[in-house]
Every structure is written in C-alpha cells, then in structure tokens.
Amino acid sequence: MPRVLLITAYDGTGYNGSAYQPEAVTIEGVLKKAIKGLTGHEPELIGASRTDAGVHACGNLFVFDTQASIPPDKFSYALNSMLPDDIRIMKSMEVDPSFHPRHCNSVKTYQYRIWNDDVMLPVKRYYAWHCSFNLDIEKMQQAAEYLVGTHDFTSFCNTATQTPDHVRTVISVNVFREGKEVVIEVKGKGFLYNMVRIMAGTLAMIGRSKGSPEDIQAMIEARNRSAAGPTAPANGLCLMKYEFPDKEVVI
Amino acid sequence: MPRVLLITAYDGTGYNGSAYQPEAVTIEGVLKKAIKGLTGHEPELIGASRTDAGVHACGNLFVFDTQASIPPDKFSYALNSMLPDDIRIMKSMEVDPSFHPRHCNSVKTYQYRIWNDDVMLPVKRYYAWHCSFNLDIEKMQQAAEYLVGTHDFTSFCNTATQTPDHVRTVISVNVFREGKEVVIEVKGKGFLYNMVRIMAGTLAMIGRSKGSPEDIQAMIEARNRSAAGPTAPANGLCLMKYEFPDKEVVI
Known part of the structure; x- marks a missing residue:
C-alpha cells in the first residue's frame, strides 16, 4: 500500500498541539478528518514532531498509507481545499513504505x-x-x-x-x-x-x-x-x- | 491644553479600518474609548492616515488634546493596559498644540x-x-x-x-x-x-x-x-x- 508524506505548515495559535487527542482540537485530528473526507478511510497518521499548543510549523511531517486513487503528489491540493487556512500541506509525495519519520536519521x-x-x-x-x-x-x-x-x-x-x-x-x-x-x-x-x-x-x-x-x-x-x-x-x-x-x- | 501624539501599531485583521464609524469596530473607535476610560473625556482624535479594513500599521499617528494629569509620555503605558493586544501605543509624547498630522510636511x-x-x-x-x-x-x-x-x-x-x-x-x-x-x-x-x-x-x-x-x-x-x-x-x-x-x- 503506498505511503504518502505530507510536509505540513500550521499556525498553532488555535490548536491544542499537534498530537491527536480525542477531546481536543489538534493538528493531527483535523488532518485525519480531512484525509478521511477525501479517501473514505480514517488513516493511521504518523507524525514526525509533537509540537505544543501555540507552537507553529513551516514543515512538520506526517505519513499515512492509502489505497486511494489520488496520486501522492496531488494530495496537497486535494487536502488544502478541505483544510482550514491555518493548516496547509506545502507538498505531498510518495515515500518508501518502510519510511518512518521518527525512526530515521534526520x-x-x-x-x-x-x-x-x-x-x-x-x-x-x-x-x-x-x-x-x-x-x-x-x-x-x-x-x-x-x-x-x-x-x-x-x-x-x-x-x-x-x-x-x-x-x-x-x-x-x-x-x-x-x-x-x-x-x-x-x-x-x-x-x-x-x-x-x-x-x-x-x-x-x-x-x-x-x-x-x-x-x-x-x-x-x-x-x-x-x-x-x-x-x-x-x-x-x-x-x-x-x-x-x-x-x-x-x- | 497639551496635545498628545500616539504612535500606534495595530493588527488590522479584526477591524473595519482605522477611521471612526459609529456602527463598526474601528481602530479610532477603540482608541477613543480607551482614552475616555483613562481621562474621563471622549477626545477629539485626529488620525494621520486612514487605513482600510484588514490593513496593518507599525506606526500610524493620532493626536488629541487633554487636560488629564497623566504625563504625555506615560499615556502609552496607561493606554496599553486598557487596549486589546491587537492595538498598541508604541510611544506617546507631547507635541506643539498647532501640530496636525495631516497638515504638515511628512x-x-x-x-x-x-x-x-x-x-x-x-x-x-x-x-x-x-x-x-x-x-x-x-x-x-x-x-x-x-x-x-x-x-x-x-x-x-x-x-x-x-x-x-x-x-x-x-x-x-x-x-x-x-x-x-x-x-x-x-x-x-x-x-x-x-x-x-x-x-x-x-x-x-x-x-x-x-x-x-x-x-x-x-x-x-x-x-x-x-x-x-x-x-x-x-x-x-x-x-x-x-x-x-x-x-x-x-x-
């Protein structure tokens, strides 16, 4: 199953941090919802760095696996049309299915x-x-x-x-x-x-x-x-x- | 009556421009209210430049006349404690009573x-x-x-x-x-x-x-x-x- 990497920028002002919390508005929660809206499946999203509430990013990374027919480099456009303007996918691309943003030299x-x-x-x-x-x-x-x-x-x-x-x-x-x-x-x-x-x-x-x-x-x-x-x-x-x-x- | 100059910075995102409008939230309206709260009198506020809704400023000017006992250079501190954080007085000072920010060479x-x-x-x-x-x-x-x-x-x-x-x-x-x-x-x-x-x-x-x-x-x-x-x-x-x-x- 292809693995898609999202280079993600956000204004952290309105979020309770990047990491998913079921009861709070987080970057990961909003991303998951947008990906589900696009592909029909809630993805298992792997984030590179956890950022605290109020912290911003110009390039945090998230990866997920999908069988959706959308070309990996087009996920950025498709997701940006569904995301609020304080979260943007700056670029999306296919990566090796073994790639894990926290378990590699970076x-x-x-x-x-x-x-x-x-x-x-x-x-x-x-x-x-x-x-x-x-x-x-x-x-x-x-x-x-x-x-x-x-x-x-x-x-x-x-x-x-x-x-x-x-x-x-x-x-x-x-x-x-x-x-x-x-x-x-x-x-x-x-x-x-x-x-x-x-x-x-x-x-x-x-x-x-x-x-x-x-x-x-x-x-x-x-x-x-x-x-x-x-x-x-x-x-x-x-x-x-x-x-x-x-x-x-x-x- | 002493004339006070306010060097004013603001994030224009939440305002209907700088110039006073009785029915809208404007920079001048919020400033007037804060000055009245401080001095007890609604000032006649003269703005230097009118900025449109959404336009920002790092140094727009306003002047007003006051008989309040607050030293002119202390108005910045006093007003900043009353203003929302998207409007700040960067500096305040006394100017000549004849000074008009629009009727001079600038x-x-x-x-x-x-x-x-x-x-x-x-x-x-x-x-x-x-x-x-x-x-x-x-x-x-x-x-x-x-x-x-x-x-x-x-x-x-x-x-x-x-x-x-x-x-x-x-x-x-x-x-x-x-x-x-x-x-x-x-x-x-x-x-x-x-x-x-x-x-x-x-x-x-x-x-x-x-x-x-x-x-x-x-x-x-x-x-x-x-x-x-x-x-x-x-x-x-x-x-x-x-x-x-x-x-x-x-x-």
Whole structure:
C-alpha cells in the first residue's frame, strides 16, 4: 500500500498541539478528518514532531498509507481545499513504505523568535515572545556554543517527559537579530519535551545579564531541570524544516 | 491644553479600518474609548492616515488634546493596559498644540508583502497576499521607477475617492525578496485612496509578465482607474512609519 508524506505548515495559535487527542482540537485530528473526507478511510497518521499548543510549523511531517486513487503528489491540493487556512500541506509525495519519520536519521531546524522592544508589535503577538529588557546577543551566542554537541539534556527537559534517554545531539545554535527580533535558530538530530523552549528561556536569561555564558556548562552537568532557566512561551517557537542526511527522502 | 501624539501599531485583521464609524469596530473607535476610560473625556482624535479594513500599521499617528494629569509620555503605558493586544501605543509624547498630522510636511513608508510560493504559509496568511505565479523582481523594480516622482495618480486611485486633487509625490519604490516574500516598499509625501494597493497589484501584474515596465508611463498618463492593474488585497499592506523632514516632530 503506498505511503504518502505530507510536509505540513500550521499556525498553532488555535490548536491544542499537534498530537491527536480525542477531546481536543489538534493538528493531527483535523488532518485525519480531512484525509478521511477525501479517501473514505480514517488513516493511521504518523507524525514526525509533537509540537505544543501555540507552537507553529513551516514543515512538520506526517505519513499515512492509502489505497486511494489520488496520486501522492496531488494530495496537497486535494487536502488544502478541505483544510482550514491555518493548516496547509506545502507538498505531498510518495515515500518508501518502510519510511518512518521518527525512526530515521534526520536533522530538525527550529527558530525561536523574541520581540525585543519596549512594546509588543501587534502583528507579531502570536509569533514571538515579548522581552522588553535589552538582550546581549554576543553573550547569548557564547552561551549557545555550550549547548552544541551530544549531551545529557535532562536540565533542558520538561520533568513530565516519559522518555528515559535524555542524551541528544545539537548540531548548531545561532543567535541573530532581524530588526527588533532576536532569532535563536537551533539545528539538532532530536529534541526532548520543551527542550528548545527551555534553551531559549535560558539564553534570554543570560542575554539580560542574569548569569554568564559559562554557566551553561554547569547547568548541563547538573542533569536537573531546576538548574536551567525558564521555559520560554510556546508562541515564539516554529518548527522550520526536516532534512534527511541519508537521503532516505529528498524533500 | 497639551496635545498628545500616539504612535500606534495595530493588527488590522479584526477591524473595519482605522477611521471612526459609529456602527463598526474601528481602530479610532477603540482608541477613543480607551482614552475616555483613562481621562474621563471622549477626545477629539485626529488620525494621520486612514487605513482600510484588514490593513496593518507599525506606526500610524493620532493626536488629541487633554487636560488629564497623566504625563504625555506615560499615556502609552496607561493606554496599553486598557487596549486589546491587537492595538498598541508604541510611544506617546507631547507635541506643539498647532501640530496636525495631516497638515504638515511628512514622509510615509508603506510595505506591501506578497507570499510568492505555491502554497500560502499559514503564519503569514493575514500579513501577505498569496501569489503563486513566479514574479520577476527586476521587471517589477523597472516598472516601479516610473511611479517615482510627482504625477497625477488618478489611474492609481479608487474611483470612490472624494479628493479632487490627484497629484501626489512618490519618493521611492523598492522591490526586494525576503525569503519567499516579495516586499514592495513605498515612500511618499502623500497617497490617494487605495493608491499603494493599486501600485502593488499593478507591479505584480507586470512581474508575472502581463505587460512591460514601460506600460506604467501610459497608465499614469491615462488618468483613468481602468488603465492600471488590480487593487491588491488589504492584508498585505502595512503602514510602517511617519517621518517629518521639517523636524516639527522627532519620533
């Protein structure tokens, strides 16, 4: 049975996160309903990343198997005509039936955006965290370097996680300004529950001169959530894209 | 009586434009109510630019006279605590009682944003016009040059206008890409009803190879709305800022 990959973008403002919940409005729930409306069958939908309520995506992935006669690359058009405008299929394609978006070597890119000015700009209010204190970008970048590499990220993980293994590999963290926004771009092979938001909250804390860049080292070594900084709010976070270095999928 | 200037930003999505209408929700109506709540008196509010329903602003101006004891530079904080989060006072200040934001020499900057890709990105849906056809930026910039200068812009004005004089001065028009967005940045001393949206619609038409840059010349000379291209949708437009070259106000 052909397996279809959906490259999915959404505005997470109106959703209780991406993962299916029977009693709540979720990205996966709305996608499932649209696919059922199109193919007549409720699909088993496999999502790549779970995103929290209010978190956005420009390229989260979902796969499902279908015997529908719709060509895989046309699912995007067909689904977009049925989905609300805050969820779009940017592209759809056939993938190998063995492809599983969580069980393969992938690189994820996240951006965390901070509106760094006295007053929040209304058009950014759902897409950036408002920090009115001055942020020292150089200090944040220095701090970010300590996060790069393969570490036990227990200190940067929500304690409610059910994942026992907290070792993850962060490939890069870049902090830069775009006008009045501070952007923290994080690339990694995998992330723990709230990991990017805790990284952003901790970097912002250091950027406003509460602590020094070297403190990150001790925070990681503590393996204790209370050692790191606060969890930054959901609305600043966007899952930008997936890449597959082993070329299982070219997207 | 002291005159207070409010530098105002808003997300125009939920409003019937900026100008007061007794039976509709407008930016001016909401501002008036908040000022009355704060000072006890309904102010006579003078707006700088009228923006259409769905058009955004990062720096539209309003002035009002008040005898309230609140220091003019503190009005921003006081009003922001009462306003909905899609309207913010970015800054407030005292200005000369003779200052009128429409009766003085000013330069306005607008940006018109086009999301130029097959599928609209959900997080941009309220802030950019979706054009899926390929846009030739160089042709758009060449066309834009014909709009610069002092011209009779009747062809670029909604026929419902009540302004008899259609001569306006456009200082610059720059067309550039920002990722998958095409940005048209227009600076001018004054604009007619829908002028920037008609400029954007016309430049996009030429960018998709319907006509050539030189056609703009004939469109201007025709002094007839039907000679120019379509009016681009409101959501792509944002009034970015006001500047006062004669330094009546430094904002």
